[in-house]
Amino acid sequence: xxxxxxxxxxxxxxxxxxxxxxxxxxxxxLSLSAQWRMGALEQLDRAETIEVGLRAFLGKRxxxxxxxxxxxxxxxALAERAVAMAxxxxxxxxxxxxxxxxxxLGNPDLDLVDPQEPSPDSLIARARACEEAAxxxxxxxxxxxxxxxxxxxxxxxxGTNGMARLHASTGxxxxxxxxxxxxxxxxxxxxxxxxTHGSDLPAPxxxxxxxxxxxxxxxxxxxxxxxxxxxxxSPRKARSLIGHFAGAVNGAAVARGTSFLKDRLGTAVFAxxxxxxxxxxxxxxxxxxxxxGEGIASRERALVEDGRLASWLLDLRSAxxxxxxxxxxxxxxxxxxPGPGAxxxxxxxxxxxxxxLIADIKTGFYVTDLFGMGxxxxxxxxxxxxxxxxxxxxxIAFPVSEVTVAGNLKDMFQNLVPAxxxxxxxxxxxxxxRIDGLTVAGA
Numbered sequence: 001x002x003x004x005x006x007x008x009x010x011x012x013x014x015x016x017x018x019x020x021x022x023x024x025x026x027x028x029x030l031s032l033s034a035q036w037r038m039g040a041l042e043q044l045d046r047a048e049t050i051e052v053g054l055r056a057f058l059g060k061r062x063x064x065x066x067x068x069x070x071x072x073x074x075x076x077a078l079a080e081r082a083v084a085m086a087x088x089x090x091x092x093x094x095x096x097x098x099x100x101x102x103x104x105l106g107n108p109d110l111d112l113v114d115p116q117e118p119s120p121d122s123l124i125a126r127a128r129a130c131e132e133a134a135x136x137x138x139x140x141x142x143x144x145x146x147x148x149x150x151x152x153x154x155x156x157x158x159g160t161n162g163m164a165r166l167h168a169s170t171g172x173x174x175x176x177x178x179x180x181x182x183x184x185x186x187x188x189x190x191x192x193x194x195x196t197h198g199s200d201l202p203a204p205x206x207x208x209x210x211x212x213x214x215x216x217x218x219x220x221x222x223x224x225x226x227x228x229x230x231x232x233x234s235p236r237k238a239r240s241l242i243g244h245f246a247g248a249v250n251g252a253a254v255a256r257g258t259s260f261l262k263d264r265l266g267t268a269v270f271a272x273x274x275x276x277x278x279x280x281x282x283x284x285x286x287x288x289x290x291x292x293g294e295g296i297a298s299r300e301r302a303l304v305e306d307g308r309l310a311s312w313l314l315d316l317r318s319a320x321x322x323x324x325x326x327x328x329x330x331x332x333x334x335x336x337x338p339g340p341g342a343x344x345x346x347x348x349x350x351x352x353x354x355x356x357l358i359a360d361i362k363t364g365f366y367v368t369d370l371f372g373m374g375x376x377x378x379x380x381x382x383x384x385x386x387x388x389x390x391x392x393x394x395x396i397a398f399p400v401s402e403v404t405v406a407g408n409l410k411d412m413f414q415n416l417v418p419a420x421x422x423x424x425x426x427x428x429x430x431x432x433x434r435i436d437g438l439t440v441a442g443a
Contacts, residue, residue: 003028004166006070007158010054013079015160019056019086021097023159027051027334030152032120036127037145044120053334056082060091066335094320095337097161097294102326104165104297110281110288112169113152114197123148129204130176130211137212139180139219144188146176146208150198157332163295171286172198176208180215187401189215189369194426196284214368217389221401224390224442230364231405231438232357232391235421237367238430242347244409245276246428247377249303249311251318251329251340260380260410261309269309270413273350276304278313280328280343287343287427293332298343301327313340346429349422354432357419364391365440367405380409386440403442412438 001009007024014022028050035043052075053066063085067078131146154168175192191211195201233241253259261269270276280298282288291297294316303311314322315330315338331341358366371385383406389396412435419432 001070003154003156004158004164006052006075007156008164010052010075010079011158011160013076014054014056014082017056017079017083019058019083021057021160022082023055023097023157023161023163025053025332025334026156027053028154031149032118032123032151033147033149034120034123034127035145035147036124036131038143039131041124042145044124051334052078054078054082055337056086057096058083058086060093060095061086061089062092062095062337063089064335064337092317094317096316097159098163098296098316098326100162103161103163103295104291106297107290108281110285110290111283112196112285112288114170114172114199116198117152118150118172118198123150126174126204130174130208131178133205133208134176134178134212134215135208137209137216139216140178140212141182141186142179144177144179147174148204149173155332157293157295159295161295165291165295167289169288170196172196172201174201174204174207176211178211178215181219185220187215187218187221189218194286196286200284218387218399218401221387221399222390223402224365224400224440226439226441227363228437228439230361230391230434230436231440232354232361232364232366232432232434234366234368234388235423235430235432237370238347238433239426239428240370241409241412241416241433242276242345242428242430244375244377244382245303245413246313246342246345248380248409249309249313251312251314251322253377254312255318255321258378260378264309265312267309268307268414269410270304270307270416272307274304274307274416274418275302275348276345277302277348278329278342278345282344282424285344285424289343292326292328293330293338294326296326296328296330298328303345313342315340342428344424344427344429346422346424347418347431347433349420349431350418352417352419354419354421357417357432357434358391358396359394361391361394365389365400365403365405366391366396370405375409382407382409382412400442403440406439406441407435407437
């Protein structure tokens with residue numbers, strides 16, 4: 001059965017069983033991946049899954065049931081169970097579908113599907129080229145392996161409010177992690193790349209060479225004494241700070257009162273000039289979509305504008321709790337209700353090159369790796385294990401490991417200065433950033 005027809009059938013079944021309203025999700029995913037390690041094929045995987053989920057409403061009660069059995073009998077039983085469960089769960093005053101007038105009617109072409117499915121041999125060759133390039137770097141002694149992958153996903157959502165949407169996308173990836181040194185003096189690093197279209201991936205040799213050079217550069221690290229210094233986050237680690245920000249402006253956390261920014265809407269939370277954008281309509285974006293998981297139209301939105309917190313990330317439920325309108329940020333799965341989530345989120349670049357951002361630092365720390373989950377989203381307290389390079393007199397001087405970077409995200413955001421080297425590589429992106437006055441705790 002056509003996915004739209006199948007989802008519509010599930011919705012009709014729910015209404016026939018007594019539901020006041022319902023929506024159904026049909027999801028299909030296909031993936032193929034190859035792993036190559038130490039000059040040999042280690043693993044070749046292919047996975048194909050199809051699932052459906054049904055959300056049934058009885059007044060202000062809702063229940064969700066999902067299955068991978070698409071037989072007529074199973075779908076009928078699914079609808080019956082969903083309605084039966086909705087009769088027994090507590091009321092949720094904030095649940096419900098979007099008003100029909102609020103639904104997105106347009107469907108811009110965001111070019112999210114690469115029609116060319118790669119062969120297993122081509123993925124094996126890509127993974128092999130990644131690892132060979134990494135291992136060819138002088139000083140590399142071992143490999144954790146390289147991976148090349150492809151995926152295709154489709155999702156259909158149909159509701160009794162008139163919503164009927166199909167979203168499809170593809171993804172390509174390559175990565176490699178290698179080891180340098182021997183015994184207790186070994187160091188590890190990696191590189192990876194992702195894209196919606198295979199042609200947008202860098203050459204696998206480039207990914208491999210970068211991983212190898214990063215790893216060798218970390219050999220013979222020093223341990224530094226505890227001190228307060230300027231800390232510069234490389235782009236691949238600065239993006240984690242933007243991820244913490246996204247968690248703090250998530251409407252569900254704000255409505256629960258569990259965000260350290262819960263009372264800061266409309267106030268300055270970053271320095272003037274700092275802007276953070278969420279753009280779900282970027283062509284070939286890794287998280288692009290024309291409408292969110294509740295059928296609300298997507299649009300580019302400034303979450304931070306000239307340092308001021310301008311918007312939350314809201315789905316319908318969190319928007320109703322806060323007395324606001326949805327911002328079109330509902331993310332949806334088969335077996336769970338919608339929840340707020342960012343799309344293509346990025347920190348706008350500043351005007352200063354990274355080298356200039358570092359040039360006046362007499363003593364500081366350049367972060368290339370972070371470990372652990374030491375972030376308290378209720379208070380903003382931040383403490384994470386880190387590795388990278390020490391800065392002396394405006395220059396990268398030597399590698400550093402086994403230190404902790406600590407501060408509070410409220411202060412860190414206020415002191416954050418972005419460089420001009422933003423590249424769109426992942427779903428959350430950032431240029432190099434500098435934050436003064438952080439504690440680097442070491443020996």
